Amino acid sequence: MKDLKRRDFLKTAAQSVAILGSTAVISACAADASQLSSPKAQGKSVIGLVTPKMDVVRVGFIGIGQRGAGHVKHYCHLDGVEIKAICDTDPIVIGPSVDYVTQQGFKAPDVYTGSKYSYRELLARNDIDIVIISTPWEWHTPMSVETMESGKHAFVEVPAATSLEECWQLVNTAERTQKNCMMMENxxxxxxxxxxxxxxxxxxxxxxxxxxxxxxxxxxxxxxxxxxxxxxxxxxxxxxxxxxxxxxxxxxxxxxxxxxxxxxxxxxxxxxxxxxxxxxxxxxxxxxxxxxxxxxxxxxxxxxxxxxxxxxxxxxxxxxxxxxxxxxxxxxxxxxxxxxxxxxxxxxxxxKPPEAIAAIYEKEYQDNLTKWKAGGKKGEEPAKASxxxxxxxxxxxxxxxEHPLYVRMGAEAKRNGGHGGMDFLMMYRIVYCLRNGEPLDQDxxxxxxxxxxxxxxxxxxxxxxxxxxxxxxxxxxxxxxxxxxxxx
Missing domain, CATH: 3.30.360.10 (Dihydrodipicolinate Reductase; domain 2)
Incomplete structure (x- = not known):
């Protein structure tokens, strides 16, 4: 996006969404061979994609309703993050998120609203690295595609696509742009x-x-x-x-x-x-x-x-x-x-339980057997675990x-919440991988x-x-x- 002028990007985005919109209405029941087979690659595989390390991950949010507002809060509690901008068509939900960011001592993010295409103003910026997309399902693929086309990494809520054609659009765009497109399966x-x-x-x-x-x-x-x-x-x-x-x-x-x-x-x-x-x-x-x-x-x-x-x-x-x-x-x-x-x-x-667990089972059995005998052998004899x-x-x-990631970050995740901490832990991993030049857990x-x-x-x-x-x-x-x- 560094060499792409804002006006040129907005024009390109409008053209790409027009194409997406004209094809999104195709019935899932009418998937043709071109959607089922692997089309010709437009770039190279992004399996194991590693992008340059980011000292600071600069974030933009599209959609800050029920899910997006929670994501904004999580990013306020992650190291090495700057929240640059937020966008939503509903002005009522914007204020609380902006207030939360400033209450944590950070600069107020820029706001984009007014129409369903206001998000393109956010994508036209050259000071945003990743975009968090939390919008209704029909917008997930078009916004993810435009995000990658604008030179940014796309992180989108579930499901990422609602048709096979949209699935291929995500894959083809990611391979062509060499940008991450992760569906945020928390x-x-x-x-x-x-x-x-x-x-x-x-x-x-x-x-x-x-x-x-x-x-x-x-x-x-x-x-x-x-x-x-x-x-x-x-x-x-x-x-x-x-x-x-x-x-x-x-x-x-x-x-x-x-x-x-x-x-x-x-x-x-x-x-x-x-x-x-x-x-x-x-x-x-x-x-x-x-x-x-x-x-x-x-x-x-x-x-x-x-x-x-x-x-x-x-x-x-x-x-x-x-x-x-x-x-x-x-x-x-x-x-x-x-x-x-x-x-x-x-x-x-x-x-066949692992040895350590089998030893616990045996001890429990022996303890129960001892109690049974001491009690006059009343009731059925204790059974061994099976x-x-x-x-x-x-x-x-x-x-x-216990997973090593949870050993390290579980307490922090529970403290920050989000479905028992899984939301925060997911966002932590995204930022960690981007800052350390590691592949994402989901691609x-x-x-x-x-x-x-x-x-x-x-x-x-x-x-x-x-x-x-x-x-x-x-x-x-x-x-x-x-x-x-x-x-x-």
Whole structure:
């Protein structure tokens, strides 16, 4: 961007969005061969991309509503960061974020608002290195593409794309510009997910066979957000799309366990949806009969279940349900030849536990046996631990396998918050990698592959659940890419 005049950039941006806008309406069910196969590369692979070290990471924010405002706060508590500018179409949300920045002793960021294209003024600056994008889904790919085209790194909320064409646009732009495009999948930085990744890397579960992922979260209350906030726009997606509308929260961690795009990749997906009943019933109960919410035709099945097959033959079940009255879960299950970890609640069952854990099990058995004998042998004799029963006491597992990153930064992450600290830890890692010239933990190929379940699940549902191929966004590089390491 250093040699690109602001006027020239704005003209180029307008042209690029016009192209994006004309193609975004293509139905996911009509993906042609050009979208499924690997198109000719426009640049070189960005797997393991390392960019020059940044002494200071200069940040701009596009979208500072419910998610973006939290990100602004986190960046105020990270070393080596300058918040340069923020942009939002809603002037009401801008003031609190600007005030928070100045209250922390920093210079007030410049503000861009007034129209849905005001973000281009922010992108035209040459004193911003990265852009945090927290806007409605339909803007994620266009804004990420423009961000990279402007010479900046793009960090975008989930999902990064809503069609295969958008997935390829992200990949092609990242490769052509050699800029990072990371979908900010915060769940990969949860304490449990990090621990399980560490266990997988150490072979605790044996050879991996199967995973289960989900986003099951009753969000019907968002339908009452009419003029602003997430429900104002997210509700409408349930009237236009039927499939897994939000696959990445549960899928991201399982994909990292299985080294997706780094030794294995998604091959195809098969998807089914239940009837769409819950949101219409909620609208009838909670809104006046003549309210606009009661005039909507909801088509997204309350529960969508998709099965992904990988090239190496592994399977992943991914579920989506933001409508049913049931407890929150992401499943976070990983199964191997030696046993299984399951989340919500956390539990483990292994055929051959590690020696240190086996010793704990034996001591517990001997202690229980001694108590049983001392009590006159009343009741059943204590049983030894086995894979026939879940171990729900996670304390010993955290002591043995806590991820080094969480050992170092867990307390700081919890103090700064954001879904239990995972948001802060994710932002910490982004800044750390940029300042130290290290590859990011997630790249554009992850963004494309994980997001692709959105359109391909819809295509499968619309085609009587016939399987739909998932493109190789890495163009074969998954075969040689190194798995994500256990960073400290």
């Amino acid at each position: 769940v990969n930085y949860g304490r449990e997910e990090l621990m399980v990744l560490n266990m997988v890397r150490q072979g605790v579960f044996g050879d991996l066979l199967h995973g289960e992922a989900a986003y099951i979260h009753d969000l019907r209350w968002q339908m009452k957000e009419i003029d602003r906030k997430t429900g104002a726009w997210r509700t409408l997606w349930h009237t236009t799309h039927n499939g897994n509308l939000y696959p990445t929260h549960g899928l991201g961690p399982v994909s990292q366990y299985m080294n997706i795009n780094r030794g294995d990749r998604f091959d195809y997906v098969t998807s089914v949806s239940s009837p769409a009943l819950g949101r219409a019933a909620y609208a009838q109960r909670e809104f006046p009969k003549d309210h606009a919410r009661n005039k909507l035709n909801f088509i997204a099945g309350d529960m969508n279940t998709s099965i992904i097959k990988t090239v190496k033959g592994r399977t992943i079940m991914v579920q989506h349900d933001t409508t049913s009255p049931r407890p929150y879960t992401r499943h976070n299950l990983i199964q191997g030849t030696n046993g299984t970890f399951g989340g919500f609640p956390d539990r483990i069952a292994l055929e 894979f026939h029963h879940w171990d729900k006491d996670m304390s010993k597992w955290y002591e043995a396998y 554009v190929y992850d963004a494309a592959a994980w997001s692709s379940i959105f359109p391909q699940s819809m295509a499968s549902v619309a085609d009587r659940s016939n399987s739909k191929d998932i493109p190789d966004f890495t163009r074969g590089m998954w075969k040689v890419a190194k798995p994500l390491g256990i960073v400290s």
